[in-house]
Amino acid sequence: MVPEALFFSALLFVIGVVGVLTRRNAIIIFMCVELMLNAVNLSFIALSRLYGASGQVFVIFVMAVAAAESAVGLAIIIAIFRHHETVDLKNINLLKG
């Protein structure tokens, strides 16, 4: 049971990573980041079977923080959209050296 869960967790994480790396739409990248977070949550849940409930407590915390983070992140994306009228990250390079 645990190995399968960890396998799917890794799969989910890689999907998130690939999404972050390849997509240019900020919203989609944001969603992929959430995917990665939840992949980690899945690992926590699975491993709590072996190591006790503290993993599940961790997941609660992660979800709470992720909720706050997505609120802030989406607000930022909306602010960027208002300014640039796009959320394509290719066009958003204000920190170019």
Place this chain on the structure above:
Amino acid sequence: MLQAPPPLAVPGGAHPLTGSVAELVWLLPVLPLIGFVINGLISLFTSYHPGPADPSAPHDHDAPPSPPGHGASASHAAHGHDDHQPRRSAWHVVVSIVGPLVLLLAFALGVAIFVAIPAHMQSPFIRTYFAWMPVGTDLPLHWAFQVDQLSVMMVLFVTGVSALIHLYSVGYMRDDPGYARYFAFLNLFVAFMLVLVLGANFPVMFVGWEGVGLVSYLLIGFWFNDKANSDAGKKAFIVNRIGDFGFLIAMFMIWANLGTLDFTSVAAGAASLPVGGVLLTTICLFLLLGCTGKSAQIPLYVWLPDAMAGPTPVSALIHAATMVTAGVYLVARTSFLFSLAPLACLTVAVVGAVTAFFAATIGLAQWDIKKVLAYSTVSQIGYMFIGVGVGAYVAGLFHVLTHSFFKALLFLGSGSVIFAMHAAYHHTHNEDDAQDMRNMGGLRRYLPVTFTMMWIATLAIMGIPIFAGFFSKDEILGAVIARAGDSTMADAHWLGIPGSVILYAVYVLALAGAFLTAVYMTRLMLYTFHGPNRTGEREREHLREAPLMMTGPVVVLGLLSVLGGVINLPAFLRLPAGWTGGLDRWLDPVVGQAALRLTHGVAAETPHELALVGLAVLVAVAGIATAVVRLKPAALVPKRQSAPAEGVERVLEHKYYVDEFYDRTVVTPVVDVSRNVLWKWIDAGLIDGFFVNGSAWFLRGLAGIGSWLQSGQVSAYAWAIVFGLLAVLGAFTLR
């Protein structure tokens, strides 16, 4: 230096001069220094800029009458005509009094010290004033003055001749806009010269040595509006630096080997070094290099003829009578070193002999009256070098003394001539050369006093009996023959040639030089004062004898040129014992020991002395006769009509092209290396290009990479993070 110091203990009990007037020796340089400060301040606060009439131009014939405050318009000389008379500042009188007065006071003090010195004073009277540059305990450099027979002799003639020339300058420079500046410099010169002769150790002497070089530079370029003059000043300064390098190296070597720089301690320490060893010889040769610079000997003589760009009294004082004899003084002062290195002594004598002959040949073909005298000075200093080189220190210094009389006289006389010529040309707005002998001729009718005095000096420099130069020159020539017979130098080998052969060659060169001296001096007198006048019809009536202020010092020097020989009459005159060899006895405590050391401890005897004297006189008379027979002043034409010289004469007129040779071999390569290697390659290329701009370019390139990485593309960062993570994980896994 301005305060009398607490007296220090003199080793070996109280010195006979303790508490005497010699305690005031510090005042000697301070007196002219006070004059320098006063005149310098006056010069600073009353200075004005030369107006449209350039004061350095010899003839400003288009110049409007000088406006008030623009002062004189003539550089070389004045002119006694009312509409040309410039307005002088009220300070002029102050300068005229202060300038010479401090020198007269210094001379009086020198005489007082001279009188106070007891007969046979064996040890020098040394006063240490303050620790000057104490470097640890190894090099306690003190500011110390030394009174002994040698330094007092130098003090007397430096202050005496300076005082006369200061008085002369009051007349000569009276209309110059830089009058106060001139006297400030002249005073400063005497102050440094006195430091030079009074210094009790090498560094103090070196201060004076450099100081007189500085003032020499300032006064050669006194009329700096003319580029040629300031170039001549720079040349003198730079050529002297080469010599000073030798002096410094010698000082370093002395200190490194003996641990002291005081003359007395070095004299004591040098005795322990191997006689004739490489070390002593090297030290002496470096000292000699310093002397050839300051005293204008081969190979560094080239600056002195150019130094004639300065005012003529300066040429008389600095570039004939005093400063240029500093090299002779240095050899005599360090006789305790030279007498231990026979090879160095031989070198000194050879340098002197070659210079004496070589410069005399150049003097034969010069047309500028001051240039002739300049080469004559180089030649005569050569004789002094022969004297101190062969260990006849008294003879060399005797020639310094007599030469300072008759050469100062010759220069001041030529100054009077130029003064008169310039005034005449200035009057008629003629732009001819006031210093060219081809424009002179027959001046004896117009300048009778100068004419008489110049002939006295001419006879003195030729070595005609009873005149001062006769005694000193013959003493040098006799000393060479005496040393060639029996001395440590005669025993030594110089470049494989026996020393005695060298010394005989030195004698022959010196004798030939004496012949040439007679020729070129007779030539100078014939062309300047005899024959028809070539100045020009209108100018002739303006030729006038110089004022009393100028002829006075000239006459005094004339008397000295006649009587100067009295101070050291030779023994062959068979006079009562007290009459002969005065200078010999006077200087014996300072240089006697060193002179004896070179002659195996027995006093040098000149064989066939009377015959040698007769030969020297004969040679001089032959020179006069040759010049009188061969030269035709009547056939001479003024400079602007003369054809260029041909053949040998042309080579001589161009001074053997030595300046051109130095230019090609030294100046041009140095300039080229400086320009192409040091400037363009090292400075502009390596330092500016590689180090300064190169480091900037390197960092800019580095920053470019950083900037390129910082693309602002978030996904690029994400890729980097992932690859970095994979690399770290891979590294951990594969470990």
